Amino acid sequence: MTAHLLDGKQLAKARRKRLMERVALLRNRGIIPHLSVILPTCDEAARAYFRVKARTATQLGIEVESITLEAPSTADIVSHIKSWAHDSTVSGIMIEAPVPPGIDMQAVRNALPAAKDVDGAGIESLGRLLSGKPAFPPATAVAALALAETVGEVAGKHAVVIGRSLVVGRPLALLLLARDATVTVCHSKTRNLSEIARRADILFVAVGRAGFVTGEMVAPGAIVIDIGTNAVDGKLVGDVDASTVEPVAGALSPVPGGVGPLTTTLLLEHVVQAAERTIG
Ligand SMILES: NC(=O)c1ccc[n+]([C@@H]2O[C@H](COP(=O)([O-])OP(=O)(O)OC[C@H]3O[C@@H](n4cnc5c(N)ncnc54)[C@H](OP(=O)(O)O)[C@@H]3O)[C@@H](O)[C@H]2O)c1
Incomplete structure (x- = not known):
């Protein structure tokens, strides 16, 4: 027997085709899905993951902004999250891993609002997942x-x-x-x-x-x-x-x-879903 290889790239491509149509519908209504990312590190892998995400998002018509914090404190990260949480132009918020040591991840998780927590990292999102009613896993x-x-x-x-x-x-x-x-x-x-x-x-x-x-x-x-x-x-x-x-x-x-490759596309699906939820 030789294992059938599960092609994440193909699956992601098919899902992106449908996603592009959803973004177009939103844009027709004047809503631009927007992902705000904290890059709290000069870690090369984190930057590479972010570049892939930003490139794919742009191809789909999703806006991406990032804030690079070279030597971040927990307070810096929480302050950016809180500001984006109240910004109606921001659909989704995420923190690119790895987060540097010394950051109080519990405080960061507590600050992430489930409605915009598109990578399901926050305490509210995790609680909802446990209760069987996830916002974004x-x-x-x-x-x-x-x-x-x-x-x-x-x-x-x-x-x-x-x-x-x-x-x-x-x-x-x-x-x-x-x-x-x-x-x-x-x-x-x-x-x-x-x-x-x-x-x-x-x-x-x-x-x-x-x-x-x-x-x-x-x-x-x-x-x-x-x-x-x-x-x-x-x-x-x-x-x-x-x-x-x-x-x-x-x-x-x-x-x-x-x-x-499928992870990147699913994260962007969450961003679009978050934008769609703002119009009910
Ligand atoms: N493809 C993607 O999109 C994607 C995204 C995120 C992560 N990843 C990758 O997924 C992998 C796991 O990531 P993570 O963030 O979950 O890592 P992590 O936080 O380091 O957790 C690793 C887990 O593996 C367990 N483990 C370590 N050594 C073990 C052993 N000898 N036997 C059994 N279990 C062992 C640990 O057990 P304990 O809890 O007992 O320590 C822990 O639960 C990494 O390679 C990461 O790069 C991929």
């Missing part, structure tokens, strides 16, 4: 789920999520539960992780370690969604060792070309 988690759903429904399947971060693993587990999957979440203290992973119908991997999941951790025919992005020798690689997993899995999302 984190785009990466939505993208991972959307790719898995191209293969079939997740309802009733055993989904194993490796990673429990607030930005990926936990929200993804909640989205899967809301779709009636049976969910197991693994983390660094999980015992017998390989054995648990082998029991997954769908295995989601968000660990941040290149090649962490190998072929012997995957059940024959399982769907494997690789969320990891790691730079190794100047190349982008995932958390899944594709050379050993591809011969075993039924489907695999590649890195690059899987979750990543």
